[in-house]
Amino acid sequence: MSNNSTSLGLYCHVPFCASTCDFCAFYQEKPRRGDLDRYLDAMNLEFALLPKDRAVETVFWGGGTPGLLAAKDLERLGRNMLDRLVQPPVEWSIEMAPSTVKADKLAVLKDMGVTRISMGVQSFHPGLLDSLGRLHNPKQIYKAWELIQEAGFPQTNLDLIFAIPNQSLEQWEQDINKAADLGPNHISTYCLTFEEDTALYVKLAKGQIRIDEEREVRFYENGWQQLESLGYQQYEISNFARPGSACLHNLNTWRMQEWIGCGPSSASQYEGERYQRPANLDHWINGMLSGDPLKEEKLILDDRILFTDSVVFGLRMDEGIHLEKLSGRFPGAGNMEKLHCLVDRLVREKLLYKEAANYRLSGKGKLLADAIGSEVIEAMDAT
Numbered sequence: 001m002s003n004n005s006t007s008l009g010l011y012c013h014v015p016f017c018a019s020t021c022d023f024c025a026f027y028q029e030k031p032r033r034g035d036l037d038r039y040l041d042a043m044n045l046e047f048a049l050l051p052k053d054r055a056v057e058t059v060f061w062g063g064g065t066p067g068l069l070a071a072k073d074l075e076r077l078g079r080n081m082l083d084r085l086v087q088p089p090v091e092w093s094i095e096m097a098p099s100t101v102k103a104d105k106l107a108v109l110k111d112m113g114v115t116r117i118s119m120g121v122q123s124f125h126p127g128l129l130d131s132l133g134r135l136h137n138p139k140q141i142y143k144a145w146e147l148i149q150e151a152g153f154p155q156t157n158l159d160l161i162f163a164i165p166n167q168s169l170e171q172w173e174q175d176i177n178k179a180a181d182l183g184p185n186h187i188s189t190y191c192l193t194f195e196e197d198t199a200l201y202v203k204l205a206k207g208q209i210r211i212d213e214e215r216e217v218r219f220y221e222n223g224w225q226q227l228e229s230l231g232y233q234q235y236e237i238s239n240f241a242r243p244g245s246a247c248l249h250n251l252n253t254w255r256m257q258e259w260i261g262c263g264p265s266s267a268s269q270y271e272g273e274r275y276q277r278p279a280n281l282d283h284w285i286n287g288m289l290s291g292d293p294l295k296e297e298k299l300i301l302d303d304r305i306l307f308t309d310s311v312v313f314g315l316r317m318d319e320g321i322h323l324e325k326l327s328g329r330f331p332g333a334g335n336m337e338k339l340h341c342l343v344d345r346l347v348r349e350k351l352l353y354k355e356a357a358n359y360r361l362s363g364k365g366k367l368l369a370d371a372i373g374s375e376v377i378e379a380m381d382a383t
Helices: 031-045 071-084 104-111 124-134 138-151 169-182 199-204 213-229 248-254 281-290 303-316 324-330 337-348 363-367 369-381
Strands: 008-014 060-065 091-098 116-121 157-161 186-191 233-236 237-243 257-260 267-270 273-276 296-300 352-355 358-362
Touching: 008 071, 008 248, 008 352, 031 071, 031 257, 031 281, 060 248, 071 104, 091 157, 104 138, 116 124, 116 138, 116 186, 157 169, 157 213, 169 186, 169 213, 213 233, 213 363, 248 257, 248 303, 257 296, 267 369, 303 324, 303 358, 303 369, 324 337, 337 358, 337 369, 358 363, 363 369
Parallel strands: 008 060, 008 257, 060 091, 091 116, 116 157, 157 186
Antiparallel strands: 186 237, 233 237, 257 267, 267 273, 273 296, 352 358
């Protein structure tokens, strides 16, 4: 992978959460002051490893709950990061929960150059928020949004979740309308998933709730149609934006460019490797202090892996994939015969549209994107 031909993103994982949402499987820790200070010290050590001769185009702070940090801690983390960058990023996004949004925090973030606040709303219905284990209520959503608007960030995103147990289609439509009424540039919608080691997964395993795929399809289709009618263009299966407001950091990732992860459990794809930092605060800190940061699940990348992933993630985007261009970018990907047979079949089944050498999923194909992705992987593994 050539450094000169790819964009570089930076992902910072802030692992602290006040409580664990029932659906969340991300690594997280309780925000104890001593651990916060150790984390901030170790992040500075990790920032010192960033390349000194290459610009970072996009930055994304996720978690956990980055907004849980006090204003002074956000400033310390942000200033230390900026001091190690060759130049300020083009885009800098930060996730915040409604209950953590405060005017002093927003002022610090705006002053440092943050361009996008992404707020995890999930729903505007108190009962649904309770069933997800969320700490906020609708009143806090509106108060947090008012503060975000007053701070004047150029880009804003709201996250919504659908197919929540006992959620009606009418409630889903209301959630979309309420989110759009606030006027964000970007809305992300995620189908509720049941990850292992979560409270929701336990309920599923006990038979207290169940998955209804036909119901999920109705939620998907209704949401897509409604968001389009409200002026939000779908540019990836779960992401919708006003013109010019797509998340550049996510696009960089889906296009199989390069990114560096900082913080416990963060993932990197950089200089021919894909790896993850330990999902353990102490192990990660000890690796940083030793001068030999730990790399877990390390994978040496080759053209076949990157080509395959470019197809899988590229098909999730509305722009689709251009197979000839991808073959030129990854010339060592191998024999494409089985992949071409697969895409020809998907075109015949009206799951893919073909326009010259470009392929993109149809509406029906988007609903089967995960299964199609698995078929792409099988086709490339078989050659």
